[in-house]
Amino acid sequence: MAVNTDSTVRERILVTGGTGQVGSELVKALALLGDVVAPGRDEMDLANAESVRAVIRTVQPRWIVNPAAYTAVDKAESEPELAFAINAEAVRTIGEEALRISAGVIHFSTDYVFDGTGSVPYIETDAAAPVSVYGASKLAGERALAQSGAAHMIFRTSWVYGARGKNFLLTILKLARERETLRVVADQHGAPTWSRDLAEMTAHVIRQCEDGSDQNRQLEVFADRSGVYHAAGAGETTWYEFAVEALRLQKEREPGQKFAAIEAISTTQYPTPARRPANSRLDCRKLKDRLGWQMMDWHESLRKVLAEIPQ
Numbered sequence: 001m002a003v004n005t006d007s008t009v010r011e012r013i014l015v016t017g018g019t020g021q022v023g024s025e026l027v028k029a030l031a032l033l034g035d036v037v038a039p040g041r042d043e044m045d046l047a048n049a050e051s052v053r054a055v056i057r058t059v060q061p062r063w064i065v066n067p068a069a070y071t072a073v074d075k076a077e078s079e080p081e082l083a084f085a086i087n088a089e090a091v092r093t094i095g096e097e098a099l100r101i102s103a104g105v106i107h108f109s110t111d112y113v114f115d116g117t118g119s120v121p122y123i124e125t126d127a128a129a130p131v132s133v134y135g136a137s138k139l140a141g142e143r144a145l146a147q148s149g150a151a152h153m154i155f156r157t158s159w160v161y162g163a164r165g166k167n168f169l170l171t172i173l174k175l176a177r178e179r180e181t182l183r184v185v186a187d188q189h190g191a192p193t194w195s196r197d198l199a200e201m202t203a204h205v206i207r208q209c210e211d212g213s214d215q216n217r218q219l220e221v222f223a224d225r226s227g228v229y230h231a232a233g234a235g236e237t238t239w240y241e242f243a244v245e246a247l248r249l250q251k252e253r254e255p256g257q258k259f260a261a262i263e264a265i266s267t268t269q270y271p272t273p274a275r276r277p278a279n280s281r282l283d284c285r286k287l288k289d290r291l292g293w294q295m296m297d298w299h300e301s302l303r304k305v306l307a308e309i310p311q
């Protein structure tokens with residue numbers, strides 16, 4: 001195989017889960033930085049370690065960005081093996097393969113690694129203690145990646161949403177047109193995070209490592225910054241307040257439309273198979289201080305996201 005030694009050659013960036021909320025934004029945001037390769041589930045099944053290995057060996061990327069995950073929080077309670085295969089074992093394989101080829105890994109994790117006790121935002125070194133299968137599988141993925149020895153960054157985020165995909169905002173907007181009342185939990189505290197903000201943050205981080213460095217130095221810079229970072233929307237709210245604010249703004253956009261009234265309820269009044277943390281707040285100061293990225297306030301992202309949703 002001919003090896004191109006031209007230093008201006010565009011590096012390959014492997015993005016998993018390109019059909020997902022964060023993945024689809026990453027495919028767009030990272031296209032400016034390199035040749036994005038985004039295999040679908042049919043080409044790279046994360047539940048199958050061999051297919052993950054094979055794709056990485058073929059693509060030989062400089063960066064592996066892994067937003068793919070098993071994200072069905074309630075369903076994971078009855079499918080723990082599959083959740084762990086995708087959220088933990090695949091991440092281990094990605095780490096092992098990245099180490100072999102000196103690729104940097106950017107991975108995403110969740111507020112659900114915490115048990116949600118306390119009422120102050122969690123910092124990266126706080127003890128993780130997941131209360132759901134999903135949270136446990138994501139924590140196992142974090143640990144497997146750290147143990148792999150690959151240069152990596154893990155961005156723990158929360159309550160991801162955007163104008164497309166499956167998320168709380170789109171669910172509420174839909175249900176609010178169909179029903180008279182909606183009941184929404186008001187005792188889980190956290191911050192909605194825009195999928196695009198995460199993608200732009202990722203592009204910023206890669207660009208920062210690439211700026212002015214040759215290829216070997218890039219990975220060194222990245223490796224020096226290896227570790228866990230909290231990356232959630234700025235500010236805080238509850239699911240209830242988020243729903244109320246979303247509908248308030250949507251009413252301004254659609255004055256004639258009737259929307260459901262929203263009733264605040266407690267978590268105990270909304271039984272689900274998986275437990276969810278009451279405190280999902282993530283302190284994002286490390287991201288700002290070490291990587292120079294300030295996440296967007298959720299009020300601002302909400303306005304921008306609503307403006308992108310076709311009426």
Ligand SMILES: NC(=O)C1=CN([C@@H]2O[C@H](COP(=O)(O)OP(=O)(O)OC[C@H]3O[C@@H](n4cnc5c(N)ncnc54)[C@H](OP(=O)(O)O)[C@@H]3O)[C@@H](O)[C@H]2O)C=CC1
Binds near residue numbers: 016069
């Ligand atoms: N959504 C949220 O609220 C939050 C998400 N996170 C984390 O952020 C990251 C991005 O989440 P988000 O974008 O919302 O996730 P989505 O659920 O929107 O997307 C998940 C992606 O993973 C892919 N995927 C799932 N299983 C497999 C598999 N076996 N093989 C290949 N691909 C697979 C899906 O592909 P397909 O389209 O084929 O199903 C899809 O592209 C994840 O790591 C998640 O854990 C963290 C906090 C909050």
Ligand SMILES: Cc1cn([C@H]2C[C@H](O)[C@@H](COP(=O)(O)OP(=O)(O)O[C@H]3O[C@@H](C)C(=O)[C@@H](O)[C@H]3O)O2)c(=O)[nH]c1=O
Binds near residue numbers: 073110182276
């Ligand atoms: C639709 C609906 C949800 N809820 C509650 C359930 C839950 O506590 C909360 C949010 O609902 P969701 O189904 O979006 O919750 P969930 O799927 O748990 O969202 C989580 O997804 C994973 C992937 C993460 O990593 C987390 O950060 C978080 O975003 O709102 C209501 O109270 N009323 C409603 O009508």
Ligand SMILES: [Mg+2]
Binds near residue numbers: 071072073
């Ligand atoms: Mg969900």
